[in-house]
Amino acid sequence: MTPTVTPCCAGSLTMDASVLVEGRTGTIEAPSIVYLIDAEETLLVDTSFGDPGLMGDRHPGYECHRTAGQELDTLLADAGYGPADIDGVVLSHLDWDHCYNLELFDADTDVYVQRRELEYAIAPYPMHAERYEAKSLGREPPWLTVDLTPVEGETELCAGVTVVPTPGHTVGHQSVVVEEGDETTVVAVDAVPTFDNVTEDPSAPLRRGLAMNEFEWRESALDVLDRADRLLPGHEWEILDAEPVGL
Numbered sequence: 001m002t003p004t005v006t007p008c009c010a011g012s013l014t015m016d017a018s019v020l021v022e023g024r025t026g027t028i029e030a031p032s033i034v035y036l037i038d039a040e041e042t043l044l045v046d047t048s049f050g051d052p053g054l055m056g057d058r059h060p061g062y063e064c065h066r067t068a069g070q071e072l073d074t075l076l077a078d079a080g081y082g083p084a085d086i087d088g089v090v091l092s093h094l095d096w097d098h099c100y101n102l103e104l105f106d107a108d109t110d111v112y113v114q115r116r117e118l119e120y121a122i123a124p125y126p127m128h129a130e131r132y133e134a135k136s137l138g139r140e141p142p143w144l145t146v147d148l149t150p151v152e153g154e155t156e157l158c159a160g161v162t163v164v165p166t167p168g169h170t171v172g173h174q175s176v177v178v179e180e181g182d183e184t185t186v187v188a189v190d191a192v193p194t195f196d197n198v199t200e201d202p203s204a205p206l207r208r209g210l211a212m213n214e215f216e217w218r219e220s221a222l223d224v225l226d227r228a229d230r231l232l233p234g235h236e237w238e239i240l241d242a243e244p245v246g247l
Contacts, residue, residue, distance in 0.1 A: 002181045003039035003160040007232055008075045009242035010034050010048035011066035013055075013097060020193045020235055022208040029065075029244040030194075030235035032097055034072065035187050036079055037178060040158040041087035045176055045187050046234075047072060050100035050142060058133065059096065065246040072101045088112060090163060091143070092189035092234070093170040094121040095131050100142045107147065112157065114165055115150035117172025128212065131170075166191035166224060168217025169210065175220075177227055186228035191220045193234045198225065 011032045017024035035045040049055050052064035069075075073083060083104040091099050091113045102111065121132045121141065133139045151174075156162045160179040167173050169190040176187040192198065193209045205225070211217035224231070232239055 001038075001040065003037060003178050004180060005178050005185050005187060005232065006036045006038070006079065007033050007239050008036060008079070009070055009240045010072055010075060011052070011064060011070050012244055012246055013049065013065070014063040014246055015061070019210045021196050024196075029246045031237055031240055031242060031244075032064075033232075033234060033236070033240065034075065035176070035232060036076075036081075037161060037176070037187075039161050039178070041161070042081060042085055043088045043090060043157065043161060043176075044076075044086050045090045046092055046098045046189065047089060047101040047104075049097040055096070058139070059130070062097075063246055064097075067245055070242075073104055084108070088157060090157070090174070090176055091117075091148075092175065092187075093117055093173040094141065094143060095170065095190075096133050096142075098189070102142055102146050110149045111143070111146055112149050112151050112155075112163060113143075114163075114172035114174045115152050116165070116167070117170060117174070118148060118150055120171040128170075164223075164227075166220035168213050168215075168220045169193075170212055173220070175224060180230070183229040184227055185230040185232060186224050187232045188221075188224045188228070189234035191217070191224050191234075192231060194236045195231075195233060195238060197221065197233070198231075 017028045032048045037043040055064040088110040133141045166175040178185045
């Protein structure tokens with residue numbers, strides 16, 4: 001079968017505009033996107049943030065919103081699936097707004113993360129502890145009690161669907177390459193978080209987003225752009241049938 005990729009809006013969160021595009025000012029509202037991949041296996045990329053009230057308490061610089069119908073189990077149901085129908089969850093990275101709601105899935109669902117990301121997230125430097133809701137802050141990351149499946153490097157999950165390392169935004173960020181017939185779709189997530197990160201200037205084709213390593217981020221973003229016929233960023237309203245509700 002020919003794989004298909006469908007982006008779904010699982011809520012939104014406000015943030016400083018420079019988080020997504022360096023140099024931007026003001027406060028923006030960005031979508032929290034999960035991606036349903038229908039292939040030889042049914043895969044879900046990312047699982048969004050947790051309860052908006054709890055997220056507001058833990059991350060006061062962000063205000064999270066989730067309207068009726070944007071809960072993860074509802075999104076799956078609208079697509080004709082239950083959590084038990086999902087063969088695998090791909091966590092692009094372990095920032096808090098991408099990896100909650102894992103309790104929906106049972107032990108038969110594989111949860112993939114790059115080993116490099118997992119090893120760092122367990123004990124990150126203090127400057128990154130809040131992003132990972134690290135144990136050093138007295139918290140328990142939402143993935144900590146989940147039986148994760150670490151992958152190393154470029155890995156085919158099923159025919160036509162491959163995870164590829166795209167570090168920079170975090171130490172072990174990964175994107176998903178999907179061969180949709182004659183078209184290559186790249187679920188870039190935060191390797192290229194918005195279309196505004198891509199410019200028309202060939203001498204400077206990128207505007208950086210938030211990155212733990214700027215050099216790796218640029219190399220990963222260029223790799224994504226080189227692979228993609230269809231680009232799916234991590235926080236882009238244009239690819240969704242949804243609108244901001246918080247601002």
